[in-house]
Amino acid sequence: MNRRTFISQSIAGVFTALAVCKPKSASGHDFSGHPESKGVLFDMTRCIGCRSCEAACNREQGLPEPDLPFSDTSVFESPPGGEKRRPDEKSYTVVNKYDSQYASYPIFRKIQCFHCLEPACLTSCFVNAYTKTEEGAVIYNPDVCVGCRTCMIACPFSIPAFRYSSAFEPRIMKCVFCYDTRLKNDLPPACVEACPREALTFDTRTSLLRIARQRIRENPDKYINRIYGEQEAGGTAWLTISGVPFAEAGFDDSVPKQPIINYVKDFLAVVPMVLTIWPGLFAGFHLLARRKNEHQSTSDNTEECPL
Amino acid sequence: MNHVFIIPLLAACITILYQGVPVSIAQSTVDSPPAAVSIDQLTDLFGPVSFDHQLHTDYASCSECHHHTTGCLPSRSSCAACHRASEQAASVACHRCHLAVHNPQESSTAKDSSNRYHIDIPGLKGAYHLLCIDCHEITGAGPLECNECHTLTARGKQFYQVQRIKDSRTQTPAPADLKTN
Numbered sequence: 142m143n144r145r146t147f148i149s150q151s152i153a154g155v156f157t158a159l160a161v162c163k164p165k166s167a168s169g170h171d172f173s174g175h176p177e178s179k180g181v182l183f184d185m186t187r188c189i190g191c192r193s194c195e196a197a198c199n200r201e202q203g204l205p206e207p208d209l210p211f212s213d214t215s216v217f218e219s220p221p222g223g224e225k226r227r228p229d230e231k232s233y234t235v236v237n238k239y240d241s242q243y244a245s246y247p248i249f250r251k252i253q254c255f256h257c258l259e260p261a262c263l264t265s266c267f268v269n270a271y272t273k274t275e276e277g278a279v280i281y282n283p284d285v286c287v288g289c290r291t292c293m294i295a296c297p298f299s300i301p302a303f304r305y306s307s308a309f310e311p312r313i314m315k316c317v318f319c320y321d322t323r324l325k326n327d328l329p330p331a332c333v334e335a336c337p338r339e340a341l342t343f344d345t346r347t348s349l350l351r352i353a354r355q356r357i358r359e360n361p362d363k364y365i366n367r368i369y370g371e372q373e374a375g376g377t378a379w380l381t382i383s384g385v386p387f388a389e390a391g392f393d394d395s396v397p398k399q400p401i402i403n404y405v406k407d408f409l410a411v412v413p414m415v416l417t418i419w420p421g422l423f424a425g426f427h428l429l430a431r432r433k434n435e436h437q438s439t440s441d442n443t444e445e446c447p448l
Numbered sequence: 449m450n451h452v453f454i455i456p457l458l459a460a461c462i463t464i465l466y467q468g469v470p471v472s473i474a475q476s477t478v479d480s481p482p483a484a485v486s487i488d489q490l491t492d493l494f495g496p497v498s499f500d501h502q503l504h505t506d507y508a509s510c511s512e513c514h515h516h517t518t519g520c521l522p523s524r525s526s527c528a529a530c531h532r533a534s535e536q537a538a539s540v541a542c543h544r545c546h547l548a549v550h551n552p553q554e555s556s557t558a559k560d561s562s563n564r565y566h567i568d569i570p571g572l573k574g575a576y577h578l579l580c581i582d583c584h585e586i587t588g589a590g591p592l593e594c595n596e597c598h599t600l601t602a603r604g605k606q607f608y609q610v611q612r613i614k615d616s617r618t619q620t621p622a623p624a625d626l627k628t629n
Contacts, residue, residue, distance in 0.1 A: 196609065211610075339573070
């Protein structure tokens with residue numbers, strides 16, 4: 142093999158590899174979840190901030206006792222300029238209060254894991270501690286987790302929390318859709334069952350989208366025409382409808398419409414190629430260069446010999 | 449609207465619905481609608497609600513709570529599209545349509561025509577809270593806080609972790625007092 146053939150073949154190999162990898166990365170765009178996967182619809186116009194969901198979650202998941210009782214509404218009064226509450230190692234879900242110029246009533250918003258159809262936490266985890274179940278839950282296995290906390294950065298909703306308080310049993314703390322205790326047996330999660338005003342509805346994601354659209358269609362003055370989670374981050378199992386623009390209730394409008402993995406798929410497709418092709422390619426360059434040097438030195442020698 | 453006709457219907461509805469109703473209400477007829485009702489079917493974390501039915505019939509028309517089942521035009525326009533000329537239902541009891549054990553999956557996946565629009569019927573607990581609180585808010589009358597309608601039971605106090613926290617709160621000043629002494 143001479144140098145020209147080697148280089149041309151190498152370049153051809155690179156393009157072949159690119160061609161093979163490309164369709165794989167493109168096919169992921171169309172994934173819209175398992176057909177019968179479950180979800181929860183949160184109707185913000187119905188929530189009155191009773192915190193029953195928080196209490197139910199605490200009991201169901203055996204979480205540490207709260208600083209204040211769940212009947213205490215003083216938790217809604219955040220300090221001026223201070224941040225709203227967010228899920229942490231003591232609570233998988235929290236309700237926050239917002240005042241909006243678009244509504245005469247206070248807005249209450251429940252936050253928890255949205256259980257994305259293509260979860261960024263899962264794809265970012267290099268030990269596969271996360272699983273997206275067929276039922277729709279994104280569950281977490283603390284036994285294999287190494288505590289790198291990449292998922293906390295990957296999540297577009299900043300949901301996973303870390304149990305910093307425990308030096309010997311640190312782990313990620315996040316809503317698991319009551320998978321082991323309820324969802325596996327086709328039962329609604331504890332928060333849904335506890336909600337007195339059915340602000341939370343448990344059903345298949347497909348049916349929830351129908352229900353949400355019906356509510357919006359029948360009450361065009363009450364709701365804004367958008368279902369948060371229908372497309373956000375490639376679609377989420379938990380959906381929200383609202384009477385005010387979502388940004389007014391602390392929702393992130395900048396969350397992209399496609400799965401977070403799509404932003405790194407092209408890059409990740411190149412990684413195995415780099416690992417397999419580059420060693421051979423550069424070793425070949427090195428050998429060719431060395432051979433040329435050797436050839437030159439020998440030809441130099443032959444020229445000097447006759448003298 | 450014929451109140452003389454509708455009020456007894458409401459009476460009949462409530463008679464069937466609530467199991468813990470006094471005998472006088474259970475025997476109420478067309479001429480004697482229930483004046484007061486104890487809503488105790490879902491009692492668990494909260495105690496029963498004593499509902500002044502007479503008071504509410506003075507304020508609201510029957511269809512505002514009973515939709516089309518009383519035979520009059522429902523107040524919600526989306527219901528009126530089909531139920532414009534609905535006859536009075538066999539039972540106007542809330543629990544007849546709003547089930548105590550709520551499973552939206554059954555209604556949302558039903559394919560027959562009568563359920564085409566009934567894909568989002570709230571359960572009994574949801575129906576009460578949505579109807580009562582929304583109306584109390586809109587009219588500015590009636591209680592809004594949880595314990596104004598029903599009081600927490602012992603199970604409820606445990607659920608909301610009320611008692612334990614209050615105990616620990618009252619106990620916390622004690623060590624500080626000891627130190628100062």
